[in-house]
Amino acid sequence: MDKIIIGITHGDINGIGYEVLLKTLEDNRILEFCTPIVYGSPKVAAYHRKLTDVNLNLNLIGKAEDANETRINIINCSGDEIKVDLGKSTPAAGEAAFAALERATQDLKEGKIDALLTAPINKLGIQSTQFNFPGHTEYLEQLFGNKGDALMILANDTLRVAVVTGHVPICKIAEQLTIDNILNKIKQFNTSLKQDFGITKPRIAVLGLNPHAGDGGVIGTEEQEIILPAIQKARDEEGITCFGPLPADGFFGAEAYTHYDGVLAMYHDQGLIPFKVLSMDNGVNFTAGLSIVRTSPDHGTAYDKAGKNQASAQSFRQALYMAIDIVKQRNNNHDSL
Secondary structure (H helix, E strand, O other), rough: OOOOOEEEEEOOOOHHHHHHHHHHOOOOHHHOOOOEEEEEOHHHHHHHHHHHHOOEEEEOOHHHHOOOOOOOOEEEEEOOOOOOOOOOHHHHHHHHHHHHHHHHHHHHHHHOOEEEEOOOOOOOOOOOOOOOOOOHHHHHHHHHHOOOOOEEEEEOOOOOOOOOOOOOOOHHHHHOOHHHHHHHHHHHHHHHHHOOOOOOEEEEEOOOOOHHHHHHHOOOOOOHHHHHHHHHHHHHHHOOEEEEEHHHHHHHHHHHHHOOOEEEEEEHHHHHHOOOOOOOOOEEEEEEEEEEEEEEEEOOHHHHHHHOOOOOOOHHHHHHHHHHHHHHHHHHHHHHO
């Protein structure tokens, strides 16, 4: 098999995206596993390289087909007049982030790259007539799937947390929790754990929505009326090994997550807060449920650290490795059919 080609979008140029990107790609051993193509700006890359003292030369190419597998490649997606304003959300940064994302996803759609690794964006700054989404996940879902197909998974070597509702306001979470929706996410999660992570018979823990998982209906009835029926359907009709609904606080507090291959949370912060407390430095955001492979670090633009050479590249590095591993896993599954 040819070397895996990983497309990397530069994200918000005013945050720490370039810092963690450059620190990750500085290690030439990465070229043994993949051919990286950065979708960004050579000018901005050079600016951030001076701030980080990274010794890395980028090979400027015009299109993905010209990538040199012995070099770190970069495609210029922005004009030469682009300006960096460290630590700030600017229209120029939003435009540059979208330009890189649009170019990379087009190449991904055409099979010119094998996976996508996205540096953090400012979700407000990138909004435009062309990008009207809560984040990368929803944008990619529109391009590579149908509404409801994408599943956000936060993962490290030992813990995988998925969410039923992603970038949704708290006041609208309950109305999106239906038996069919939860069942669909359990099925997607189970499939991804098998297909992408190589787990033959996954054990999935399903969290409740309310405090103490509703306490038998005293603090809400969603557990009894919606979540439990979805779990039972997943077991009886799909043969999925899943358990719950479980109280989220005790589940993480007692480290019960160590007994499961995956944890399905009902909403974003219920799953991501404990995950990031446990794994902020090496966690990866993986978009499952789509025909393509996309990963990202589990942190944001971190404007407060921009330009200070203080950002850890560990999460970004792990996101690169995970993208490679999942592409290989999917290829192996395809070859065995």
